[in-house]
Amino acid sequence: MKQLKKVAGVVFSSPVYAFSVLFLIVLVVLSLAAPWFSLDPNATNVRNMSQPPSFAHWFGTDEVGRDYFIRVVYGGRVSLLVGLLAMLTATSIGTVVGLVSGYFGGWVDNVLMRILDVLSAIPWLVLVIVLSVFLKPGLTTIIIVIGCFSWMSIARLIRGETLSAKEREYVLYAQFIGQPTRKILFKHIFPAVLPTLIVAASASISGAIMTESALSFLGMGIQQPMASWGSLLQNAQSSLQRAPYMAILPGLFVVFTVYSFNNLGDLIKAILQREGE
Template identity: 85%
Template sequence: MIKIKKIGQVIFSSPVYTFSVIFLIVLIILSLIAPLLPLDPNATDVSNMSQPPSLAHWFGTDEVGRDYFIRVLYGGRVSLLVGVLAMLTATTIGTLVGLTAGYFGGLIDSILMRLLDVLSAIPWLVLVIVLSVFLKPGLTTIIIIIGCFSWMGIARLIRGETLAAKERDYVIYAKFIGIPPFKIIVRHILPSVLPTLIVAASASISGAIMTESALSFLGMGIQQPMASWGSLLQNAQSSLQRAPYMAILPGLFVVFTVYSFNNLGDLIKSILQREV
């Protein structure tokens, strides 16, 4: 109960934190209940093409008469799904690489860090274009690409934390009495790096959403009829003059979502610091 009270104090201590938490909660709830709404995101109505926002259509309609509000909600479902799954993939790979390199050091550390340097040096857009030749664009492909090629920053952070954690007395004693490395890493090292990992993971969600939006905007991400915020922006290019809301609305959702997830990382950091 005390911890919940402290968390509440931190959240409401800043309007930025309050807005970010409320926005994310509302967005996630709306995304989850979208299939329950009596609206079909793919239902066309040629008599209501490119209608501005109104009481009948809160966000207006697109170029073929589809309700844009439900399209944006379904786009949010896809963008959030990509962000979370890509984050889990990147966090898992980055944590494994960072823990292994930091704990064992030596040749293993050198090999893993050189691999990390090589991958970090490759422009992601070039990498995606090359991979798109071999992989069919879609939800699974975009998650794999973002998750498997965005773990380098997390690996560096975890490696640094591991280098510091393995020099602590209880870790040195565990090594001395012959506890296997795997148990030491799981029982002692991982709990030490967990606060940093949580903050990095929350920030990586916003990065994944931005990357997905950019790739879908370029036509190399989510494909029709499935919608994401990036694909909605890409589709809105041809309607900017007659229906600017088609670009403004998903663009605002991308901006506010990325902003909120970045603030969420700072919020988690503040809560963890108070616990310490």
């Protein structure tokens, strides 16, 4: 109970933190509750094409009469799913590479860091275009591409934390008494780097959502009839003059979601600092 009060105190100490947490809660609830809405995101009605927002259709309708509110909600489900799964993939790879590189050092560190430098130097758009030749565009592909090629910054952070953690007395003692390397890495060093990892992971979600939106906007991400915020923005290009809300609404959701996840990382950092006091 005391811990919850501390967390709540940090959250509501700033209107920015409070807004970000409440927005993400509402977004997650809407995404989870989407299947229980009576509206079908793919149901067309030619009599209601490009209708502006109203009581009947809160976000209006698109160019074929589909309810835009439910399209945005289902688009949020896809964008959040991509963000979370890509984050888990990138975090897993980055953590393993960072721990191994920082702990062993020497030629292992040199080889891994040179591989990381090469991957970091390749523009992600060029990489995606090349991969799109071999992989069919879609949800699985976009998660693989983002997750497998966005772990480099996390690896650098974890490597730096590992270099510091392995010099601590309890780690040196564990090495002295002959504990297995795997046990040292995951029992002693990993808990020390976990706060940094949590903050980096929350920031990587927003980066993955932005990347997915950009790729879908360029037509190399989520494909019809499935919708994401990026694909909705891409589809809205042809309707900007007669139905600007089709671009504004998903665009606002992307902006507020990325903003909220970035603030969530700062919030987690503030909570961890409060715990350390």
